[in-house]
Amino acid sequence: MVRIAFVAAVFAAVATAAPASNPHALQRRQTCTGQSCVIADISRSTGRQPSPDAHFEGGTAEGTACIKEHLTILQSQGRIPANDSLEVPEPRRRHLFGGGLGGSEAECKPNTLLYARGTGESGAMGMSVGPRLEDGLSRTQWNVQGVLDGYPADMAGNNCIGLNGGIAMMELIEQTAQECPETKIVVSGYSQGAMVAHNGVAFAKPEAKxxxxxxxxxxxxxxxxxxxxxxxxxxxxxxxxxxxxxSGQFGITFEHLTYAFRDTPAAIEWMEQAVGGS
Structure with a gap:
């Protein structure tokens, strides 16, 4: 109960104090740096092989096994070249990082948001960024669905760098594209869900992508x-x-908890421009 009260207090404080726009938000960085590059390459979502001398901090033996398992699945489906090595660099330290669809079935609409929640969040859309995105979109123009089955959003998924949830997102993207061939798809995610979103887009079939x-x-x-x-x-x-x-280090700071209040209005505006100008 103390933890729940603390989290509620944090979000309440952010809602009251956070400005409408955040000057410290990096709207889009052209290139990755450091561990962000390393773990993205390990997931193969970049289309690159990790460097033979690459190392990353954090992770567990179970996480490494999970990564290899899901890379093998993707390779068996032809989504990763057959001659690519699936070796995963060993972490420097061993510790945890600090098919149904979510939502109801609906008719096709001009636009669709597919969303992956953050670690520990419940429900298909989570409890922070997801609901605010959903509330800000027109119900007549948008379907909104969150990845639920196949994506538990647990700590183990962080150690698997979002590959298990990424496959669930990939399947959701492909299903949405098949069932609604005219809809414009926006994929989104917060925290672990951001890795899930990257991986889902990376490995989706070209016609769905x-x-x-x-x-x-x-x-x-x-x-x-x-x-x-x-x-x-x-x-x-x-x-x-x-x-x-x-930074790819998975260090939870206060700033990591403020996106729902600071950045969702700008994100919704960008999404509306993306579907309008495509």
């Missing part, structure tokens, strides 16, 4: 990393100065 007009991520561990066969101008990243997760 062609319907994606934008990727919007918040508190992104893959901050600034490209996505293979996807136009980087369609990626919008919100990463606050001082957010330890955005």
């Amino acid at each position: 062609s319907q994606i007009v934008g990727l919007v991520v918040f508190g992104d561990p893959f901050n600034g990393a490209p996505i293979k066969e996807f136009d980087s101008s369609k990626i919008k990243t919100f990463c606050h100065e001082g957010d330890g997760v955005c």
Whole structure:
């Protein structure tokens, strides 16, 4: 109860004190740096092999096994070249990082938001960024669905760098594109969900990927990393100065908890422009 009260107090304080726009938000970084690059390459969502001498901090033996398992699945489906090595660099330290659809079935609409929640959040849309995005979009123009089945949003998923949830997002993207071939898709995610969003877009089939007009991520561990066969101008990243997760180190700071209040209005505006100008 104390923890719940503390979290509620934090969000209440942010809602009261946070400005409408955040001058420290990095709207879109052209290139990744440091560990953000390393873990994005390990996921193969960039289309690059990790460097043979690459190292990253954090993770567990279970996480490494999970990464290899899901990379093997993607390779068996032809989404990763058959001759690519699936070796995963060993972490320097061993510790935890500090098919149904969510929502109801609906008829096709002009636009669709597919969203992945952050670690520990409940429900298909989570409890922070997701609901505010959903509330800000027109119900007549947008379907909104969150990844639920296949994506538990637990700590183990962080150690798997979002690959398990990424496959669930990939399948959701492909299902949405097949069932609604005219809809314009925006993919989004917060924290671990940002990795899930990256991976889902990266490994979606070309015909499904062609319907994606934008990727919007918040508190992104893959901050600034490209996505293979996807136009980087369609990626919008919100990463606050001082957010330890955005360095790929998974360090939870106060800044990591403020995206729902500070940045969702700007994100919604960008999404509306993306579907209108595509």
